[in-house]
Structures are given as structure tokens and as C-alpha cells.
Amino acid sequence: MNGIHDMGGLTCFGPVRREPDEPVFHSDWERRVFAMNLAGMAFLGPVDRARHAIERMDPAEYLTTPYYEHWLAAIVTMAKDLGYLTDEELRTGRAAGGKTPPHPPPTADMIEALVRSGMPATRTDGRNEPRFRVGDRVRARNLDIPGHTRLARYVRGKVGVVTMHHGSHVFPDTVAHDRGENAQPLYNVRFEAKELWGDNVARRDCVHIDLWEDYLEPAGETRSAP
Amino acid sequence: MNGIHDMGGLTCFGPVRREPDEPVFHSDWERRVFAMNLAGMAFLGPVDRARHAIERMDPAEYLTTPYYEHWLAAIVTMAKDLGYLTDEELRTGRAAGGKTPPHPPPTADMIEALVRSGMPATRTDGRNEPRFRVGDRVRARNLDIPGHTRLARYVRGKVGVVTMHHGSHVFPDTVAHDRGENAQPLYNVRFEAKELWGDNVARRDCVHIDLWEDYLEPAGETRSAP
Amino acid sequence: MSDHHHPHDRPPNPYHQSARSPERDRELAERVAKLESLLAEKGLVDPKALDRLVEIYEHDLGPMNGAKVVARAWVDPEFKRRLLENATAAVAELGFGGLQGEHLVAVENTPKVHNVVVCTLCSCYPWPVLGLPPGWYKDAAYRSRVVIDPRGVLAEFGTTLDDDVEVRVWDSSAEVRYLVIPERPPGTEHMSEEQLAALVTRDAMIGVAKVAAP
Amino acid sequence: MSDHHHPHDRPPNPYHQSARSPERDRELAERVAKLESLLAEKGLVDPKALDRLVEIYEHDLGPMNGAKVVARAWVDPEFKRRLLENATAAVAELGFGGLQGEHLVAVENTPKVHNVVVCTLCSCYPWPVLGLPPGWYKDAAYRSRVVIDPRGVLAEFGTTLDDDVEVRVWDSSAEVRYLVIPERPPGTEHMSEEQLAALVTRDAMIGVAKVAAP
Numbered sequence: 001m002n003g004i005h006d007m008g009g010l011t012c013f014g015p016v017r018r019e020p021d022e023p024v025f026h027s028d029w030e031r032r033v034f035a036m037n038l039a040g041m042a043f044l045g046p047v048d049r050a051r052h053a054i055e056r057m058d059p060a061e062y063l064t065t066p067y068y069e070h071w072l073a074a075i076v077t078m079a080k081d082l083g084y085l086t087d088e089e090l091r092t093g094r095a096a097g098g099k100t101p102p103h104p105p106p107t108a109d110m111i112e113a114l115v116r117s118g119m120p121a122t123r124t125d126g127r128n129e130p131r132f133r134v135g136d137r138v139r140a141r142n143l144d145i146p147g148h149t150r151l152a153r154y155v156r157g158k159v160g161v162v163t164m165h166h167g168s169h170v171f172p173d174t175v176a177h178d179r180g181e182n183a184q185p186l187y188n189v190r191f192e193a194k195e196l197w198g199d200n201v202a203r204r205d206c207v208h209i210d211l212w213e214d215y216l217e218p219a220g221e222t223r224s225a226p
Numbered sequence: 227m228n229g230i231h232d233m234g235g236l237t238c239f240g241p242v243r244r245e246p247d248e249p250v251f252h253s254d255w256e257r258r259v260f261a262m263n264l265a266g267m268a269f270l271g272p273v274d275r276a277r278h279a280i281e282r283m284d285p286a287e288y289l290t291t292p293y294y295e296h297w298l299a300a301i302v303t304m305a306k307d308l309g310y311l312t313d314e315e316l317r318t319g320r321a322a323g324g325k326t327p328p329h330p331p332p333t334a335d336m337i338e339a340l341v342r343s344g345m346p347a348t349r350t351d352g353r354n355e356p357r358f359r360v361g362d363r364v365r366a367r368n369l370d371i372p373g374h375t376r377l378a379r380y381v382r383g384k385v386g387v388v389t390m391h392h393g394s395h396v397f398p399d400t401v402a403h404d405r406g407e408n409a410q411p412l413y414n415v416r417f418e419a420k421e422l423w424g425d426n427v428a429r430r431d432c433v434h435i436d437l438w439e440d441y442l443e444p445a446g447e448t449r450s451a452p
Numbered sequence: 453m454s455d456h457h458h459p460h461d462r463p464p465n466p467y468h469q470s471a472r473s474p475e476r477d478r479e480l481a482e483r484v485a486k487l488e489s490l491l492a493e494k495g496l497v498d499p500k501a502l503d504r505l506v507e508i509y510e511h512d513l514g515p516m517n518g519a520k521v522v523a524r525a526w527v528d529p530e531f532k533r534r535l536l537e538n539a540t541a542a543v544a545e546l547g548f549g550g551l552q553g554e555h556l557v558a559v560e561n562t563p564k565v566h567n568v569v570v571c572t573l574c575s576c577y578p579w580p581v582l583g584l585p586p587g588w589y590k591d592a593a594y595r596s597r598v599v600i601d602p603r604g605v606l607a608e609f610g611t612t613l614d615d616d617v618e619v620r621v622w623d624s625s626a627e628v629r630y631l632v633i634p635e636r637p638p639g640t641e642h643m644s645e646e647q648l649a650a651l652v653t654r655d656a657m658i659g660v661a662k663v664a665a666p
Numbered sequence: 667m668s669d670h671h672h673p674h675d676r677p678p679n680p681y682h683q684s685a686r687s688p689e690r691d692r693e694l695a696e697r698v699a700k701l702e703s704l705l706a707e708k709g710l711v712d713p714k715a716l717d718r719l720v721e722i723y724e725h726d727l728g729p730m731n732g733a734k735v736v737a738r739a740w741v742d743p744e745f746k747r748r749l750l751e752n753a754t755a756a757v758a759e760l761g762f763g764g765l766q767g768e769h770l771v772a773v774e775n776t777p778k779v780h781n782v783v784v785c786t787l788c789s790c791y792p793w794p795v796l797g798l799p800p801g802w803y804k805d806a807a808y809r810s811r812v813v814i815d816p817r818g819v820l821a822e823f824g825t826t827l828d829d830d831v832e833v834r835v836w837d838s839s840a841e842v843r844y845l846v847i848p849e850r851p852p853g854t855e856h857m858s859e860e861q862l863a864a865l866v867t868r869d870a871m872i873g874v875a876k877v878a879a880p
Contacts, residue, residue, distance in 0.1 A: 198370030234572030
């Protein structure tokens with residue numbers, strides 16, 4: 001999905017606006033949304049499903065609402081998609097049927113361990129043999145992806161150099177849509193500013209971005225003739 | 227400027243919504259804005275300046291306001307930029323200084339001729355010798371353009387085939403910023419869907435788009451190595 | 453122009469034309485009146501000239517013009533040849549032309565090629581032959597998606613195309629304006645040029661629909 | 667975290683955090699309370715677990731953690747070597763790690779290389795070492811522009827770089843999180859690790875600022 005969230009390279013949003021002495025949360029409901037999203041992952045996750053729920057927000061709403069409203073939208077969308085909540089329940093605030101979770105939710109005493117252990121994205125049961133090595137020139141594929149992806153539009157079709165191999169990581173494009181973890185090598189790839197933004201760019205800057213193996217092809221490979 | 231207006235290829239706006247029995251204008255103020263924009267071109271134009279004024283709108287406002295509010299924003303921005311109106315005048319509604327136009331505005335009896343003759347964009351005093359011929363493979367350049375341009379992002383870096391030479395047309399990138407008409411050959415270029423949207427696209431569709439000569443390079447030309 | 457309207461299962465589009473509140477509309481009316489009076493006082497516009505412009509675009513120009521062009525092309529092969537070669541000149545033969553139609557190109561639908569027109573960057577449209585564009589033509593949903601998913605967008609208009617039909621999307625990025633010549637429907641062999649013109653819809657000349665058989 | 671605030675000449679950003687109206691905030695508070703009570707009733711969340719999560723992220727985690735990591739790297743070359751080789755393991759030596767820091771990478775600023783971190787697609791951020799991100803890190807202005815115009819964005823933070831400095835922008839598109847090790851400022855040769863840590867700001871570890879000399 002080519003969405004408004006995929007905004008790298010846009011130059012239309014004006015200056016960065018900072019809030020002096022910004023608190024961690026602005027309102028108590030932000031605290032609850034933050035925590036519900038984390039604790040709810042036990043039933044609503046994985047994280048890429050949450051990201052895709054946000055990506056499906058109305059674009060104007062996405063741009064005009066602050067961050068925790070995005071998370072609120074994600075919780076509601078996921079809980080509804082998975083059958084845990086109905087529109088009627090959301091309207092009335094009263095439980096009326098809907099699916100029951102398979103086990104109790106994490107309790108207060110389990111939180112510390114959950115926060116400390118995290119949820120590693122690395123796997124050993126997927127594709128482990130890297131096709132590319134550090135130093136290889138690769139092209140980010142240009143792909144038409146209707147659902148969730150982390151292949152940012154601004155690198156599609158561009159040539160860069162592999163700078164790191166991060167091991168094999170869960171693949172967002174499939175895991176977000178219940179099509180499996182499909183773990184595969186994840187690389188960090190360096191793209192020169194000139195390659196990304198225009199052949200008239202003079203600055204010697206670059207962007208490093210993490211890309212899964214399925215997003216990449218050897219840069220020498222022939223591109224399909226139009 | 228990479229703006230929200232440059233939206234070709236986004237897939238996040240949902241279905242096309244039609245209004246049954248839609249009138250030409252929804253309110254009288256729309257009529258006036260439409261007409262002011264056209265008549266005001268005598269002093270506020272050229273059209274690419276108006277387009278750029280709209281491109282500079284706040285992106286969320288751009289997405290949440292209907293079309294004639296964009297035109298309203300353009301009139302105000304241009305009149306202010308050119309010194310014909312001040313913020314204070316806009317607030318009070320009373321003229322208080324500001325520049326005087328060099329000649330009277332078009333009158334009612336001049337309108338028919340203005341509408342009928344139009345404002346051709348072709349010129350013979352610019353670059354007239356086309357560098358490319360129909361059938362040539364060309365690449366739309368990837369260019370970092372801080373101001374107005376009609377080089378849509380979705381074709382940048384892509385290879386297509388010239389299908390028409392439209393003669394020499396005024397160049398938007400310079401005329402919008404008072405840097406001259408810089409007329410040059412304008413071409414229609416055909417890009418295959420597979421080239422634009424992804425190597426996994428199977429449909430045999432294409433996009434034809436008009437591109438000025440400065441936006442193009444021969445497709446055989448070596449791309450700068452990253 | 454008979455646009456068939458589909459019900460949609462999504463909530464009302466927040467940026468849809470008709471979603472403007474009466475308060476907002478009143479506020480805009482006041483702002484615009486103030487602006488017009490300022491511009492008039494400063495000699496930048498003549499309100500009577502504005503009246504005339506509105507009159508022309510609200511009443512004189514519209515898809516009935518384009519429909520005449522299409523009908524003529526259907527009945528007169530020589531005209532059609534001239535139209536495809538130089539649409540600006542051919543359309544002028546019928547008395548049409550001017551603002552936003554200074555450089556016209558006509559593209560022809562066939563059983564194997566379907567053309568559809570958009571302006572992804574703003575809302576360019578061939579005014580002399582189609583009048584002013586409908587709201588959806590100017591909205592983000594159409595502009596953004598028709599280039600990448602033309603078949604999906606056409607399906608929302610009830611237009612489905614076989615896989616072997618090539619869809620050509622024309623993105624009006626310059627001052628050239630594109631007009632689609634739809635296919636003449638079957639069963640119209642004995643109709644007059646005037647009767648044929650009555651069949652041709654705005655949507656068919658944008659390319660989001662076909663001309664239905666009578 | 668002492669963020670220097672610049673006045674701007676544009677009108678207030680409509681999507682800025684602080685622009686939310688009290689009515690809207692009340693409405694959201696009600697919606698969220700209703701949602702929490704529903705989710706709790708259904709056994710999807712335990713409100714006491716939510717309390718604990720808020721406590722941790724509001725009070726226990728924050729840039730003071732990352733600052734300790736940076737200060738250690740400044741005073742201990744062996745630790746710095748380990749940090750650059752495997753930041754997840756090195757940071758764990760100081761007791762930090764977990765959610766949104768499962769796969770950490772540290773990148774080092776030098777006189778010729780300046781690193782800056784972003785997440786263009788959402789708002790990924792290394793929570794265990796920096797806490798939760800500031801609003802601007804999650805806003806469109808920063809996310810969209812820092813990749814294409816890093817020097818312009820850095821200038822808005824008061825950070826100007828010579829032309830011969832290479833700017834490396836790290837876009838956190840996967841579950842790997844990046845932490846910038848800023849340059850140790852001059853005049854800090856005799857400071858203790860603890861004193862050094864007090865100099866290190868959140869913004870310097872994101873890479874939008876340098877660490878100022880004391």
C-alpha cells in the first residue's frame with residue numbers, strides 16, 4: 001500500500017516544531033492508550049499488524065491527529081478485525097458477545113519481565129543463508145505491494161551498498177497479514193543522496209535503511225525493458 | 227518541492243466518491259472564486275504561479291478542503307506575494323495602500339474574447355529543435371527541485387518511450403518563479419505499468435505523461451554510480 | 453450527464469465537497485465577498501467581468517460540446533482523421549476552443565485500447581469541450597489511484613475491461629488537454645449525428661465509462 | 667533534556683500535540699475509558715498491568731540511560747569497541763535492554779561523519795536507552811524531510827555542519843534501533859563518567875544536536 005505514512009522525501013510539512021519541556025504524556029488517556037497497545041499485543045499483535053492498522057487510517061486524519069490517536073485507532077481496528085470487539089460494543093461501552101481471548105492477559109507482576117525481555121524479531125527457523133554480503137551493490141526492487149510493507153517508496157528502484165547483515169528477521173509483508181513469519185536475511189543498505197533525490201544533488205550525504213532480502217536484487221541484474 | 231499534491235501512485239484515499247446530479251458550483255462564493263482566479267490572472271498569473279501557490283498549502287488543509295478553497299488560497303497567496311494585498315487589508319476588508327495594477331482589469335465585454343482565445347503555452351522564441359524523436363527511449367531524470375515542477379515523482383528515474391512532440395512550451399519550473407518562460411520541446415512519453423509500479427505488475431497498461439525536454443535524458447545514458 | 457451513483461460501505465469522505473458545514477460555507481462566503489470587494493476597489497478585477505465568466509462556464513460550456521465532437525467523429529471519417537491528427541483545429545471547426553483547450557489531443561478507444569484521462573498534480577481538464585470538471589476528478593482518490601490501478605478505479609464506475617485490453621492513462625501534466633473518443637456502441641447505425649451526441653456522456657469522454665447502447 | 671525552542675514565523679501547526687482542544691481531549695478521554703473498560707471486561711488487558719507499564723515508561727526509562735552508555739563509551743575504549751560491535755550486548759552490561767531495543771546498533775559521530783536517526787514509516791525509537799520519543803520525532807515534518815534535507819533539518823535544531831562532513835541518516839525501517847554516540851566535547855578531559863553523562867542530551871543521541879562543551 002502506497003500510503004501517506006510512507007512520507008520520506010516529502011518537503012511540504014514546514015519546519016520541525018518542538019514543544020518546550022514536553023512531558024512524556026500529555027493526558028491520562030495517552031497513558032492508557034500507550035499501555036493498552038503494549039499489553040494488548042499479547043492478543044492483538046504482531047507489531048506489523050498494528051502498524052498496518054495505522055496505515056489504513058484516513059490520510060487527512062492521519063496528518064491531523066497526534067501520535068496516540070493513531071495508536072487508539074490501531075487498537076480499535078485490530079480488536080474489531082480479530083473479532084474481539086464489535087461496533088455496537090464500542091458505542092455502548094458494554095460487552096455483548098465477541099470472541100474471548102485464549103488465556104488471561106498479562107498481569108502487573110509480569111510486566112517488568114515483558115519489558116525487559118522484549119520481543120526479538122530474529123529467527124533461526126527461516127532463511128538463514130544471506131544472498132548478499134557487506135559491500136555488495138544491490139537494487140531495492142520496485143514492487144507493487146497492496147498491503148503492509150517496510151520497503152519505503154523513496155528507495156524503490158534505487159541502487160545502494162550493503163553495509164550490515166543483521167541476521168534473519170521476521171518479514172513484515174507477510175506477518176502483518178497472517179501469512180507467516182517468513183524470516184529472512186535483513187540488511188542495512190547505504191544509498192547516496194544523489195541516487196535517491198536527484199542527479200543535481202551535490203552534498204555527500206547518504207541514507208542507511210534496513211531492507212529484507214526479498215526487497216533486494218543484485219544491482220548488476222538487468223532491469224526489465226519497458 | 228515534493229508535495230502532497232504530487233499524489234500519483236498513492237493508494238490510501240479509498241474509493242472514488244461521486245455526487246449525484248452535481249452542480250457546476252455548490253455555492254455562490256465558488257462562482258466568485260472561480261471567476262476571480264481567471265480574471266485575476268491578468269495581474270496574478272501565470273498559471274504555474276497559481277499552481278505553486280496551491281502546492282504551498284498546508285498538506286492536511288489541502289486534503290480536507292474542496293477544490294475552490296484551493297483556488298481561494300491561491301488568489302490570496304499570489305496577491306500578497308505580489309504586493310497587491312496585505313494581511314491587514316484582508317482582515318479589515320478595507321484597502322489601505324498596497325500596489326496598484328499597471329492597467330485596468332478586463333471588463334465584461336472583453337471576457338468572451340479572452341475565453342475564446344485562451345492563453346496558448348507554445349512559443350517560437352525558445353528552444354525549438356527537439357533533442358528526442360518519437361520512438362526514442364528516454365529516462366525521466368531524478369531531480370531535486372525545491373520549487374514548482376511538473377515532473378511528477380512517480381516517473382522520476384523511470385524509462386519510457388516518446389510518443390508525441392508537442393512543440394515548444396513554456397517551462398513551468400522557471401515561469402512559476404519569475405525566472406523566464408524558458409520555452410522548450412514538450413513530449414508525451416509512454417511508461418509501462420511494470421516500469422512505474424513494480425516488476426511484479428502483470429497488466430499490460432501504461433501511463434502517458436507530458437514531459438519537458440529538461441526533464442529527460444536518453445535512456446541509454448549511464449546513470450551515475452552510487 | 454447521467455452518473456450512476458454507487459453506495460459505498462465506507463463512512464462519508466471528510467473532504468468531500470458536500471460535507472462542508474453551513475457554518476463553514478457562510479464563513480467562506482463572507483471571506484470571499486470581502487476579498488472580491490478589495491480586489492475590485494484596487495482595480496484587480498471588475499465584478500461585471502466576473503459575472504460574465506460565471507455565466508459562460510455555468511451555462512455555455514459543458515460536455516454537450518464534446519459530445520458533438522465525438523458524434524461528428526463517429527459519422528464523418530474525414531473529420532475523425534483530422535481530429536486525431538490535430539484536435540485543436542478539428543474542434544475549432546465546430547466552434548469550440550479557448551481557455552484550457554489551447555492544445556487539444558484526441559485519443560481513440562478501440563476494442564483493444566481503452567483511454568482514461570487524469571491530472572495527478574492538480575485538476576487540468578479540457579474546459580471548451582467538457583466544461584468544468586466534476587468533484588471526483590479533482591479529489592485525491594481519483595487523482596492518486598487511476599495511474600497505478602486504472603482497472604480498479606474503472607470498476608468503481610461500473611466499467612470492467614477484459615485482460616487483453618490495454619489501458620492507457622493520460623496524465624495531463626502540461627497545457628495539453630486530452631479528450632477520449634469513446635467507441636460507438638452497437639445498434640446506433642441508423643441514428644443521426646444529433647441523436648448520437650445525446651448518447652455521449654462526460655464520463656465516457658474522460659474515459660471512466662463507455663457509451664451505452666441506446 | 668534541555669531543548670532550545672525556536673520561534674517560527676509560520677502559524678501554529680494544526681497537527682501539533684499541544685493544539686488539541688480541551689473538548690477534543692475530553693472526548694478522547696471518554697472514548698479511551700470506555701475502551702479500556704471493555705477490553706478489561708473481556709480479559710484482553712489487566713488495568714493494573716497498564717498502570718505498571720505507564721510507571722515504567724514515564725519514570726524508569728529515558729535518555730538518562732543512553733547518556734550513561736555514551737559516557738561509558740567516552741571513558742572506556744574497550745566498552746566503546748564492544749558497543750560498536752554489538753550494542754545490544756554492550757548496553758545490557760549497563761542493565762539496559764528489552765522492548766524496542768532488542769536489536770541495537772550504535773553509530774559514532776566523528777569530525778567527518780555526523781549520524782542522525784529517523785523512522786520515516788512510523789516512529790521507531792530505541793526505548794530502553796532513550797525512553798519514549800518526543801512529539802517532533804513522530805511528526806510529519808521531521809520524518810519526511812530529514813532524509814532528503816538533513817542539513818536543513820539540523821539547522822532548525824541549531825546544528826550546522828561543514829560541507830566536508832558526511833551526514834548519514836539512519837531510517838529505522840525494521841526492528842533494529844539506532845543510537846548515536848555523539849562526539850565528546852572539548853574541555854571535558856578531567857570530568858568523571860557521571861559528570862559526562864549529565865552533558866549528554868536526548869537530541870545528541872538522536873543526532874539532531876551535538877553535545878555542548880560544559
